[in-house]
Amino acid sequence: MTREVLEQYSLVSLYSAIVVLTLAMLGFIVYLARSAAAAPRDAVEPARADVLVGAGGPAVHRSPDGPGDDAASASGLVKARKAAGPARMLTGLATLLVGVSILFRGLSVHRPPLGNLHEFVAAASFVLLLSFCLWGLKRNVDWLGAFVTAPVLLMLGSATTFWYTEAAQLMPSLKSGWLVIHVTVATISVGVFTLAAMVGLAYLLVDRAEARGGGAPGRLAGLRRVLPPAPELERLSYGLHVIAFPLWTFTLIAGAIWARQAWASYWNWDPKEVWTFVIWVVYAAYLHARATTGISRQKATYIALAGFACIIINYSIVNMYFVGQHSYSGV
Amino acid sequence: MTAQSARIQQPSLGPLGWARWAWRNLTSMRTALLLLLLLAVAALPGSIWPQRSINPTRTSDYIARHPTMGPILDRLGFFEVYATPWFSAIYLLLLISLIGCVLPRTRIHLRHLRGRPPRVPARLDRLPAYAERDLDADPDVALASVKAALGRRYRVDVRDGHTLAAESGYAKETGNLLFHTALIGVIVGVAVGHVWGWKGDVIVPVGGSFSDTAINYDTLDPGPRVDTAKLPPFTLTLDRFDASFEDRVGGGQFGQPRDFSAYLRTTDSPGAPEQSHVLKVNHPVEMSGAAIFLLGNGYAADVTVKDSRGKVVYTGPTVFLARDNNYTSSGAIKVPGAQPKELGFFGNLLPTGVITQDQGPISIFPDARDPKMALGLYEGELNPGGLSGSVYTLNTKEMTQVKDTNGEPLRIWIAPGETVQLPGDRGSITFNKVVRWAGLSIRHDPAKDLTLWSSLLALAGLIASLLIRRRRVFARVEALPAGGSRVRLGALAKGDDSGLQDYLDRLAAGLPSR
Ligand code: HEM
Numbered sequence: 001m002t003r004e005v006l007e008q009y010s011l012v013s014l015y016s017a018i019v020v021l022t023l024a025m026l027g028f029i030v031y032l033a034r035s036a037a038a039a040p041r042d043a044v045e046p047a048r049a050d051v052l053v054g055a056g057g058p059a060v061h062r063s064p065d066g067p068g069d070d071a072a073s074a075s076g077l078v079k080a081r082k083a084a085g086p087a088r089m090l091t092g093l094a095t096l097l098v099g100v101s102i103l104f105r106g107l108s109v110h111r112p113p114l115g116n117l118h119e120f121v122a123a124a125s126f127v128l129l130l131s132f133c134l135w136g137l138k139r140n141v142d143w144l145g146a147f148v149t150a151p152v153l154l155m156l157g158s159a160t161t162f163w164y165t166e167a168a169q170l171m172p173s174l175k176s177g178w179l180v181i182h183v184t185v186a187t188i189s190v191g192v193f194t195l196a197a198m199v200g201l202a203y204l205l206v207d208r209a210e211a212r213g214g215g216a217p218g219r220l221a222g223l224r225r226v227l228p229p230a231p232e233l234e235r236l237s238y239g240l241h242v243i244a245f246p247l248w249t250f251t252l253i254a255g256a257i258w259a260r261q262a263w264a265s266y267w268n269w270d271p272k273e274v275w276t277f278v279i280w281v282v283y284a285a286y287l288h289a290r291a292t293t294g295i296s297r298q299k300a301t302y303i304a305l306a307g308f309a310c311i312i313i314n315y316s317i318v319n320m321y322f323v324g325q326h327s328y329s330g331v
Numbered sequence: 332m333t334a335q336s337a338r339i340q341q342p343s344l345g346p347l348g349w350a351r352w353a354w355r356n357l358t359s360m361r362t363a364l365l366l367l368l369l370l371a372v373a374a375l376p377g378s379i380w381p382q383r384s385i386n387p388t389r390t391s392d393y394i395a396r397h398p399t400m401g402p403i404l405d406r407l408g409f410f411e412v413y414a415t416p417w418f419s420a421i422y423l424l425l426l427i428s429l430i431g432c433v434l435p436r437t438r439i440h441l442r443h444l445r446g447r448p449p450r451v452p453a454r455l456d457r458l459p460a461y462a463e464r465d466l467d468a469d470p471d472v473a474l475a476s477v478k479a480a481l482g483r484r485y486r487v488d489v490r491d492g493h494t495l496a497a498e499s500g501y502a503k504e505t506g507n508l509l510f511h512t513a514l515i516g517v518i519v520g521v522a523v524g525h526v527w528g529w530k531g532d533v534i535v536p537v538g539g540s541f542s543d544t545a546i547n548y549d550t551l552d553p554g555p556r557v558d559t560a561k562l563p564p565f566t567l568t569l570d571r572f573d574a575s576f577e578d579r580v581g582g583g584q585f586g587q588p589r590d591f592s593a594y595l596r597t598t599d600s601p602g603a604p605e606q607s608h609v610l611k612v613n614h615p616v617e618m619s620g621a622a623i624f625l626l627g628n629g630y631a632a633d634v635t636v637k638d639s640r641g642k643v644v645y646t647g648p649t650v651f652l653a654r655d656n657n658y659t660s661s662g663a664i665k666v667p668g669a670q671p672k673e674l675g676f677f678g679n680l681l682p683t684g685v686i687t688q689d690q691g692p693i694s695i696f697p698d699a700r701d702p703k704m705a706l707g708l709y710e711g712e713l714n715p716g717g718l719s720g721s722v723y724t725l726n727t728k729e730m731t732q733v734k735d736t737n738g739e740p741l742r743i744w745i746a747p748g749e750t751v752q753l754p755g756d757r758g759s760i761t762f763n764k765v766v767r768w769a770g771l772s773i774r775h776d777p778a779k780d781l782t783l784w785s786s787l788l789a790l791a792g793l794i795a796s797l798l799i800r801r802r803r804v805f806a807r808v809e810a811l812p813a814g815g816s817r818v819r820l821g822a823l824a825k826g827d828d829s830g831l832q833d834y835l836d837r838l839a840a841g842l843p844s845r
Contacts, residue, residue: 235827242797249793253786261613264530264624264772266779267521268385269413271378278371285367287797291826292360303368310371318378 006108010101011160014122017097018156020090021149027087028145034080035226084142091136091149095129098156102126114183117315121159123184125152127191143227147198158316178258182251189247190311193283196240197308200301203233207298234297238290241304245283252280275314282307357424358431366425373421377412380404384411426518433511440504448488448496451805455821458805460832462839463819470808470816476842477806477818485804495806503825506795513792516785523778529553529562530775535569536631536648536768542566543621543773563620563775567597572767574628576697586657586697593625593769610769620775627770629653629660632680632704636666638758644668648766651680652723657694658682663725664706664760665713673713674757675725676743678706682765686744702765706743708733708753733757801825804835818842 102122106113113119132148135141202223209224227233255276260266267273286307289300356362381389390410394401408415455461466473470493477495478487485497531548535541543566545551545559553559571594577587593610599619608616616623631648638644644666651662664676683696684703692705711730720726735741735754743751743760750761804822811817822835 235829238827246790246794246797249790253783253790256786257783258613260779261615262624264615264622264626264774265776266782269377269382270385274374274378278374281367281371281374285364285371288360288364288367292364294361295364 003108006104010104010108013097013101013104014156014160017094017101018153018160020097021094021153021156024087024090024094025146025149025153027083027090028142028149030083031080031087031142032146032223032226034083036223081142084145087145087149088136088142091129091145092133094149095126095133098122098126098129112180112184114180114187118159120183120187121155121315123187124190124194125155125159127188128152128155128194131191131195144195144198144202147202148195151194151198178254178261182254182258185247185254186251189244189251190315192240192244192247193308193311196237196244197305199233199240200237200304200308202227203230203237204298204301204305206230206233231297234301237301237304241283241286245287248280248283252276271318272314275310275318279307279310279314282310354431357428358435360432363425363428363432366421366428370421370425373418374412376409380409380412382410382412384414422518426515429511429515429518433508433515436504437508437512440501440508443504444501448486448498448803451490451494451496451807452821455805455807455819458821458823460822460824460835461820462832462835463817464839464842465811465815465817466842467815467844470810473808473816473818473842474806477808477820477838480838480841481804493808497804497806498802499804500799500801500825502795503799503801504796506792506797506799509792510789510796511792513785513789517782517789520778520782520785524554524776524782526554526556528774528776528778529557529559531773532626532770533773534627534629534650534768534770535567536650537569537572537766539648539768540566540568541771548773563618564600565597565618565621566601567595567623567771569769570594570596572628572769574698574767578696578698588697591625591628593628593771595623597623610771621773622775624772624774625769626772629658629768629770630680630682630699630702631766631768632662632664633763633766634664635761635763636664636669636674636758637761638670639756644670644758648768650722650768655694656697658697659692659694662723665722665725667713669710669758672710675709675711675713675727675730676706676760677709677725678704678743680704680765692744699765699767702747704743704745704762706745706760708741708743708757710757800828800830802828802831802834804838 102113105119114123129152206224206227207230210230256266286300286304289295289303381393383390394405412418474495478489481487481497485499487495487497489495531551533541533548541547543562543564573592575589577585577589591612595608595610596605598605610616610623610625612625629652631650633648635643636645645668649662649664651660653660660680666674679692681692681694681703682699683694683701684692685695686692709725709727709730709732715729733741741754745751745762747762747764750759752759802822802824807819808816820835820839822831824831
């Protein structure tokens with residue numbers, strides 16, 4: 001097969017993944033909406049049998065089947081779960097399709113497919129989807145589905161449109177083992193940071209709903225019913241950050257080693273390096289804030305989300321518009 | 332109340348008190364957090380505005396294009412963010428805060444490492460995790476089995492036959508201290524590299540040589556404490572330079588560079604044995620005391636200029652600088668030896684040259700497939716006032732442009748091997764051949780190993796600090812009236828530890844009943 005054909009296969013696979021994932025996202029949204037609607041309207045003290053046996057790590061989210069549920073809400077929840085099952089399957093399929101797309105891309109260019117922004121974003125999406133799927137095998141994380149599929153769709157959408165770069169060899173300065181290491185770890189790290197940010201966001205939403213109390217009407221209160229309770233979400237988000245942060249630290253170091261080989265000095269304050277550093281510092285501040293007595297978990301989570309905003313800026317605005325030596329984005 | 336304690340309670344602090352207060356605040360976690368966030372914000376302008384130390388031309392362009400804001404931003408240091416007092420202040424405060432934080436914590440940690448685990452609390456069931464179990468065994472046997480069940484990861488302190496305190500995960504704090512200490516190492520390494528390191532750039536045409544002395548550099552950027560008279564005395568010769576470019580049409584990458592290789596011969600010092608190297612992008616050549624990097628390349632025109640009597644007044648490769656991805660290169664050939672007036676050629680060297688309607692002469696491919704030069708000519712004084720400007724441009728203040736026989740400015744379009752007679756009695760120019768040049772960056776950073784190892788240690792410390800769990804487990808055993816004993820277990824952890832209760836339950840369940 002020629003290079004062009006392989007590249008076409010890769011793209012077709014990615015487009016299919018987008019279609020499948022859109023359906024999956026709809027399924028997860030329906031799941032959230034139905035579960036929220038099924039919650040007893042006067043949820044003074046929602047039957048918390050549904051939530052949490054926090055054993056050894058992430059939340060275990062059991063479906064509510066406690067005696068407190070009225071029949072209507074129970075049947076609503078059954079309906080809700082009906083939407084989650086297919087959504088999960090579709091997410092698995094989309095993960096596979098993204099993986100296949102990356103594989104074809106790699107075959108087409110005869111190198112690890114991590115040489116430009118398009119390839120990077122596809123790989124980060126893959127990491128994110130894969131970790132979600134694997135996690136889903138161990139525990140019920142359907143509540144997280146919408147939070148994962150939505151950002152991945154955005155990422156893949158960007159990767160196939162304004163970040164699209166045709167398959168090609170690399171510039172000489174990008175031919176380095178350190179590039180592969182640096183970018184692979186960065187990809188994993190960004191995938192985990194995204195997951196962490198989504199859980200953090202869920203935490204803030206649920207926390208607000210809880211603060212408003214059971215009588216609060218509207219969707220927030222419904223969310224409170226479906227998602228694990230706020231402290232659990234917060235701890236989960238922290239746990240994910242704790243995985244992603246050392247990976248990012250490594251990305252920074254590997255990048256510096258590579259920079260020294262390619263540009264003679266390990267640190268040049270190139271815009272991309274500035275942002276990598278800023279992201280690192282902001283997340284370090286998050287970990288600090290979380291360990292500092294007297295700083296609320298909400299505030300700490302806001303710092304983490306600021307770090308995630310920096311990641312988004314780094315991969316969108318900085319790649320496209322800022323002049324620097326990291327011209328590898330290829331767009 | 333003694334006189335002394337009364338004095339302490341007085342609100343006025345005195346200089347020493349204020350110093351202590353300032354120190355305590357500076358080394359608090361809150362301040363560290365604030366400084367970290369400040370550092371992040373302060374680093375950002377450097378990615379938005381061009382930086383003088385990285386790209387001086389873009390910086391001066393920017394200031395010229397923004398006549399009002401430019402100078403104001405300049406005064407505030409926005410074009411040299413990482414050398415400004417405000418940026419330095421933040422990281423110096425952070426450094427002090429870091430030292431002030433690491434030292435006392437190390438002292439406390441060492442004491443913990445040597446000391447015994449803390450006392451057993453009175454009410455174990457008030458701890459974050461609690462479990463109890465009745466065993467058939469006698470109390471002292473039961474206690475021994477708790478100790479055995481805790482395993483070697485715990486430091487266990489059996490108190491008075493029926494209580495026990497144990498602690499594990501000291502490496503968490505060790506890792507955390509290692510991380511923060513190593514960060515100090517990174518900061519020091521960066522600073523030392525800045526002060527005692529140097530970096531120079533030089534362009535060497537194929538066939539040319541370079542010896543490492545300050546005046547031979549095109550630019551030399553020494554740290555404040557570098558003695559430029561004592562650079563390592565190596566020499567190098569560039570024998571060959573290979574470049575390859577994508578020539579597959581389509582795919583959007585036509586003309587993209589694929590590989591550059593510079594073939595070098597070097598000697599560490601005069602008279603030392605010669606060594607051969609292939610220098611590539613990403614593969615620096617390490618010399619003693621410096622490393623050589625391949626950062627750029629381009630074309631030089633090997634030309635000969637003769638006067639009207641046929642005497643050679645200028646010959647040799649003249650370096651042109653690439654302006655675009657196809658190496659449309661501009662430069663100047665300065666002939667101070669020409670008579671009666673000095674001559675200055677200016678224009679473009681085009682590796683694959685064409686003349687287009689709208690853009691004039693440009694190169695359409697980066698490789699030297701069909702080299703051409705498009706030149707104009709000035710005569711007069713090349714360096715008015717004895718000042719020599721850039722070697723790549725003419726200073727035409729004291730010069731006039733040479734016209735052809737039609738009275739139009741003279742235009743020369745010339746290929747290798749050709750000779751063009753200049754109008755009037757000004758002689759001729761011959762374009763002998765095109766040669767490639769290599770842009771070398773030579774750098775010495777005395778602290779790069781310190782920085783590297785510190786950052787790797789920091790990473791190791793960080794991982795230990797984040798992933799190891801620090802737990803304290805306490806046990807109290809009492810004899811039951813009917814025989815056997817009741818074991819109460821309590822545990823607490825530093826930070827988050829959602830598996831603590833689970834651990835304790837399993838510990839209790841796993842105790843042998845007799
Ligand atoms: C260059 C600046 C600094 C950076 C990048 C930094 C980074 C970090 C990181 C990433 C952690 C998380 C490790 C963990 O949670 O176990 C941490 C923990 C910690 N840092 Fe820093 N830090 C800095 C400066 C300081 C300073 C100046 C202090 C002194 C007040 C300090 C005190 C601490 C303490 C006490 C912890 C442990 C928190 C805990 O887990 O209980 N750090 N630091």
